[in-house]
Each structure stands twice: as structure tokens, then as C-alpha cells.
Ligand SMILES: [Fe+2]
């Protein structure tokens with residue numbers, strides 16, 4: 527039996543401070559809140575059986591991830607680049623692009639496709655790894671916080687604004703085909719077909 531779907535949490539762009547006033551979220555806090563939302567959705571997917579519900583959750587995962595990757599790539603990563611080790615910076619982009627391949631498959635597919643569940647499962651594992659690399663001790667986010675001359679609250683506001691705009695755009699027009707920044711070729715073979 528499909529477990530009753532949890533209400534999807536929305537990432538708060540602002541957080542109440544002790545005085546009940548709304549305070550803008552700092553950049554890393556906003557990105558971490560996004561991570562928690564996607565983790566919740568993957569868990570919800572795992573516990574859901576009905577095809578329609580599964581597709582709805584999977585599409586929501588794809589929307590969240592495409593918007594999240596886009597605001598990181600357009601705004602956050604460039605803003606903190608100088609403070610982040612080159613390896614961490616380049617690997618983060620490749621991990622995003624790897625995830626986008628699976629996202630494209632999920633968006634093009636349906637729950638009764640042979641590889642649909644596997645695509646979502648493997649995507650969840652890739653994202654788990656990537657989130658760990660961003661959040662771990664001395665990972666991307668820890669290094670990013672050492673950047674000079676970047677106001678993390680202003681950066682958070684910029685991320686929140688872009689996130690809201692992109693989410694509205696993609697809800698209105700549908701998701702665009704994922705765009706990679708690091709891949710030059712993606713050859714395709716039939717299952718079981720030899721490479722050469
Ligand atoms: Fe992230």
C-alpha cells in the first residue's frame with residue numbers, strides 16, 4: 527500500500543528571527559534547506575507505489591534539482607570560486623551534469639518503463655554523494671564561507687529570487703531540457719550492443 531504522501535515542504539526564503547521578524551536566509555542555509563527538501567522527496571518516492579503519484583513526485587524532484595543546480599551554477603559557485611579548491615569546484619560541476627543525464631531520462635520516461643525506478647534510485651545516490659561533498663567538513667560550503675568580500679545574506683537573497691523566478695517559469699512552461707556545462711559527448715548504444 528502506498529504510504530500517504532507527505533505534504534511537500536517549500537524551502538523558506540526567509541526565516542523568522544527571535545523577534546518574529548522575517549530575516550533573509552544566508553546563502554548556504556538556503557542551499558542546505560533545498561537539499562533537505564529533495565531528500566524528503568526521494569524518501570517519499572521510495573514509499574509510493576502508484577504510477578501517477580510516483581511520476582508526480584519524480585517530476586517534483588527533477589524541478590527542485592534543476593532549479594537548485596541552476597542557481598548554484600549561475601550564482602553560488604561563481605561567487606565563491608576563489609575560496610574553493612579547484613578539484614572540489616570542477617567535480618561539483620561534473621556531478622551536476624551526471625545527475626542531469628538521469629533527470630533527462632526521468633522526465634522523458636514513465637513509471638512503467640523498465641529503468642524508471644532505477645533512474646530515480648541512482649539519481650538519489652548521486653545526489654546523496656554530491657550533497658555530502660558540499661556539506662561535509664571542509665567541503666564546498668565550508669570552503670565557500672571563507673570567501674572574502676561576499677555578503678552571504680545578500681547572496682542568499684539573490685539565490686532566493688532566482689529560485690522563485692525559475693520555479694515560476696518552469697511551472698508555467700515546463701522544464702527545459704537539462705543543459706550540461708562539462709560534457710562534450712554522449713554516445714548512445716543499444717543494451718548489450720558491443721562498443722566496437
Ligand atoms: Fe547543492
Ligand SMILES: [Fe+2]
Pocket residue numbers: 595598618622656660
Ligand atoms: Fe551542487
